Amino acid sequence: MFAIVGAAGKVGFATSSTLRDAGMLVKAILRDVSKADRLREIGCEIVIANLLDSKALVKAIGDADTVQIILPPSPEVRGPEEEMRRGIESLANALEGACPKRILAISDYGAHITHDIGMPTLCRTFEERLSKLNCHKVFLRSAEYMQGWGRAIPTAIESGTLPSFHDPLDMRFPTISAPDLGVIAADILLQPASEKAVEIVHAEGPRRYGDEVVPRHQRKGAFESVMSPSLAELLIKANDAQNEGGLVDVESRTSEVRYGTTELLNTLRPLVPPQYIELKI
Structure with a gap:
């Protein structure tokens, strides 16, 4: 049996759905019962457990021999870094x-870098803690999610370009649709462990994509308009590291890279009001 922690999210649901399509038994572990219906509809067993309650998680995982985990940040939480560290230990x-x-474990491009670059x-830290576990481990390091660019849609509609915190303009940056990542994760789980x-x-x-640069001094305000200052700081550090180079290519050349199929425009299209659906991004 497969247990998917965070099965109601975009990544987790895609993994769960793909595994169910392959005829696998899936236990969907989520903290909000109101999000259980579509998982129940595809045949998942539903278990409710809080990420920060390790005893409840042990019971929820139960006899599952394979577990997928993700550590999602909470934009509305005042101290997301502290909560994520608690989540790491609890998981x-x-x-x-x-x-x-x-x-x-769903991880991040740049997890190989030893100095502080935010997210x-x-x-x-997540990978280092999990490395102590006595089981087979897969760290699936993801590029940033295309869905995160959705908050730039209003500006894109107004200006005709998609603004970004990436710099310089001639550099192409990797990104992935979150459901594609879930499908890739399921494909890995369906294969025998190495x-x-x-x-x-x-x-x-x-x-990969290029975009119109948001000046460095404007980034803090842009992030903080949609999330807490502390989470904004984690993401600004990550963007700075990416812009300096070496974050997405140096380490990935030594490991396997998998590719999703969804283009950025197709991810953002549902977020664009109908009257602007022909917007070119």
Whole structure:
């Protein structure tokens, strides 16, 4: 049986759906029962557990021999870094108690970098803690989600260009649709585990994109308009590291890279008001 922690999210639901399509038994672990209906409709067993309650997670995972986990940030939480660190420890403790044979952890491009670069550094901490577990581990390091660019749609509609925090303009940056990442994760889980104790796989979309740069001094305000200042700081650090180079290519050349199929425009199209549907991005 496969247990998917965070099965109601875009990544988790795509993994769950793909596994069910393959005839696999799936236990969907989520914290909000109101999001259970579509998972129940595709035949998942539903279990409710809070990410920060390791005892409840042990019980929720139960006899599942394979577990997929993700550490989602909470934009509305005042101290997301502290909460994510608590989540790392809670998940690790739960996995130690449940003793699955295999785990797949959704991580981040840049988790190989040792100095503080914000969000990828939390994913590095996540990987380091999980590395202590006595089971087969897959760290699926993802490019940034295309869905995160949706908050730039109003500006894109007004100006005809998609603004970004990436710089310089001639650099192409990887991104991936979150459901594509879930499908890639399911495909990995459906394959036999390798002989390596730890596998590192990278995932990005079918091609890379350039965009119109938002000046560095404007980025803090742009992020903080849609999330807490502390989460904004984590993301600004990650963008700075990416813009300096070496974050997305150096380490991925030494490991497997998988590619999604969804183009950026197709991801953003549902977020665009109908009268602007012909917008070229």
